[in-house]
Amino acid sequence: MLTGCSVDANPGAYTTVDSIFANADKDRIAAHVIAMSAAIDAPRETPAMRSRAFIKVQDGCNHRCTYCIVWQARGVSSSVPVSTVHDRVRAALDAGHGEIVLCGVDLGSYGRDMGTNLAALLESLLDMCGVSARIRLSSINANDVNESLIALNAHPRLCSHWHMPLQSGSDHVLRAMHRGYRRAQYLRVARALRATNPATEFTSDIMVAFPGETDDDHAETLSLVDEVGFLQGHVFRWSQRPGTPATAIAGRVDDASARRRSAEVRRATRRTGALSLARACGRVHEVAWDAVDGDAAHGLTAGYHEVIVEGAAEVRQGSLSLVRAEAVEGDRLRGTLLRS
Ligand code: SF4
Incomplete structure (x- = not known):
């Protein structure tokens, strides 16, 4: 399946692709994916929040x-x-x-x-x-x-x-x-x-x-x-x-x-x-939770730093919490939950 500007700019160029959507037709992609899923009898899940x-x-x-x-x-x-x-x-x-x-x-x-x-x-x-x-x-x-x-x-x-x-x-x-x-x-x-x-x-x-x-x-x-x-x-x-x-x-x-x-x-x-x-590191950040995986929560600070907090199973995906960044771990921060 292919979409994007190149499709508009190069009509007819993608002869080996089975489904092509011009930018103006992107609204039809979701229906197309669902139809394909049904055709192969794939289990359908509600997308995660x-x-x-x-x-x-x-x-x-x-x-x-x-x-x-x-x-x-x-x-x-x-x-x-x-x-x-x-x-x-x-x-x-x-x-x-x-x-x-x-x-x-x-x-x-x-x-x-x-x-x-x-x-x-x-x-x-x-x-x-x-x-x-x-x-x-x-x-x-x-x-x-x-x-x-x-x-x-x-x-x-x-x-x-x-x-x-x-x-x-x-x-x-x-x-x-x-x-x-x-x-x-x-x-x-x-x-x-x-x-x-x-x-x-x-x-x-x-x-x-x-x-x-x-x-x-x-x-x-x-x-x-x-x-x-x-x-x-x-x-x-x-x-x-x-x-x-x-x-x-x-x-x-x-x-x-x-x-x-x-x-x-x-x-x-x-x-x-x-x-x-x-x-x-060492500062308090407001973190938006992207994923809660077991009791580890993953999120983003306002400044776009990735943060992981262990033992935060109670936080709700989608909500904002206050976190103190305690350490740098690779390219993300490890923190402790102050207020969920
Ligand atoms: S033309 Fe527009 S979309 Fe393309 S790089 Fe420049 S600002 Fe971005």
Whole structure:
């Protein structure tokens, strides 16, 4: 079964796949899966309650990154009406979700097609959360983080975690990628968010070996990783995507250099991630429980650190609890339950 932007961009290309859904047809996927399950007489189970409710508020993208096919496949940003978002969030809160994750391809453009904006939506949703739930933004570009959003980072019901795709720390590469920010702006936004809430954590997507990327450009990415101190980085090597403008850009990076750069950025983000975990250790965190497995509970802090607590069989999946982080264990925190 296949879906996604590539299906829209390459109609007829996937002749060996048995079920193909264009983006506009994704609503039919659930029915299709159930029909397939029935056909093979598979046992059907009610999906488990997850702590986090993922609510899509927007689709399409107003940016035109040269390595990306999404803006061609999905078109410009279109927003889910505010009242519909309110209804969906209210239903998720009533179902007991402790964390609402607002999702979109280009979240920062939310509302521009309807005369409103993301900060206004967020303010109204934070009011709905009371003290038993919180909101997280899935991802946002640095150039869309305006003064209103920076101010909201101090709100106790907004997760102090910003996934801001970086892609590169070099202005030369950012320009070629057609990213809407430059290194200085990215750093300015990160510092401003930390100034409003010192517990703020950052995660990111970082692309290495974009055509024309030099060792100096790569060094700028490495230094930016250290300056921001990311908790996590998803590191990718650029690959040729048919139909994207980047395929015509000269200066392919050889494979060995691409692998080396990827390994170096991964090492850098692992190092900064370890520092982030060390900073979080010893502090009290509000944790949203993703899974309770035996008497061990697994969850996420507002800053996006993974946490495990043993002997917490009484916590309810989906709820929020206070946990003191006692130790760093690999890439997660081990804690004790203070209040469930
Ligand atoms: S902002 Fe994201 S989705 Fe939009 S064009 Fe750039 S990479 Fe693609």
